[in-house]
Amino acid sequence: MSTTSQVTDFSDMITNLSNRIRVTTGVTATETQLKTALNTALHDMHLGVDYKLPWAERRAIIRTQDDYTTGTVTTTKGSTAVTGASTAWNTNNDFTVKNARANGKIVFSGSRTVYIVSSVGSDTSITLTEKFTETSLSAATYTYFEDEYDLASDFLRPIDMQRFSLETAIDLISRTQFRMLYPVNSTLGRPSVATLLDFAPSGNTTPIRRVRFAPPPNDFYQIPYTYVTGNLAVSSAGAAQANMSANADEPIVPLRYRHAIVLHALATLYRDKKDDTRSQEAKAEYVDIMTRIMLDTEVGAPRPQLRPRLSGYVNAAQRPYSRGGGRRGGLGRFDRGNFDYGGD
DSSP states (O other): OOTSSSSSHHHHHHHHHHHHHHHHHHHHHHHHHHHHHHHHHHHHTTTTTTGOOOGGEEEEEEEEOOOOSEEEEEETOOOOOOEEOOTTSSSOOTOOBSSSOTTTTETTTTTOOOOEEEEEEETTTTSSSSSOOOOOOEEEEEEEEEOEEOTTTTTHHHHHHSSETTTTTTTOHHHHHHHHOOOOOOOOOOOOOOEEEOOOOOOOSSOOEEEEESSOOOSSOEEEEEEEEOOOEEOOOOOOSSSOSSTOOOOOGGGGTTTTHHHHHHHHHHIIIIIIHHHHHHHHHHHHHHHHHHHHOTTTOOOOOOOOOOHHHHHHHHTTTGGGGBOOOOTTTTBBBTTTTOOO
């Protein structure tokens, strides 16, 4: 980077920040503090306003699974094993997806109880997560379906808190409301409602983000959706990632705004290292820049307008004597329609 140009990559930001705060460069401990402050600033810059920042928006598509009813099943009360006849659970469909998968749901003939698939062993073997609790079945019909689907790996939050997909008219509701409205989510159809789910596998703090649909899909549907990404940086090779780490990494923030990241980090380091008024000055400059960023509008975007309701005043002016209303006379008193107020 030229010394006179805008900061571009991680290395530029580290150098610019160290020059501003006047610390010795090349010291590992100090550089670690600078890197931490910059990455914290990058995430804080998006905190709470990420859905308003166009560069953080992403689009993805979910392709739902058709329900599968081919063949018959046999299972025993108290067992998790399900054996199929003329089934092809482990065979790919037209979209190279297995006809049955782990976390899919199964409903057996004559029952409303929904069982979850733990694993698919073969075309004729499924293992349930819980034991079968009803009367043993032999050569019975069944319906396999899926109502939960993985979201994009960098999914952070939806753009629209009311609609999961505008293009397919799928509303977004809370998990609590979803459980109340669809306690047994087994009646298939075209999805019209969705809720977001977070699963944290044992021994892992990274949540698995999924969406659950109601009704569960009864066919292959393409459901596009927009979301805010959790990957706020890009490597020199073009790989998206959550933080900047290598010198050539860049934030997803447009070039004209990247100095705001340095200012936020500068305020933090002044507060922690210097403990003086320079922290507040840097913070004020950062807030000013963020305010201007938030006021930026896209071409064609609607702008706030103040439109007073004038119709009532216009109508009253056109009909000054209607509804018994009066108007001020020349003597400083109000006339009363047909009443003569006389003299004093």
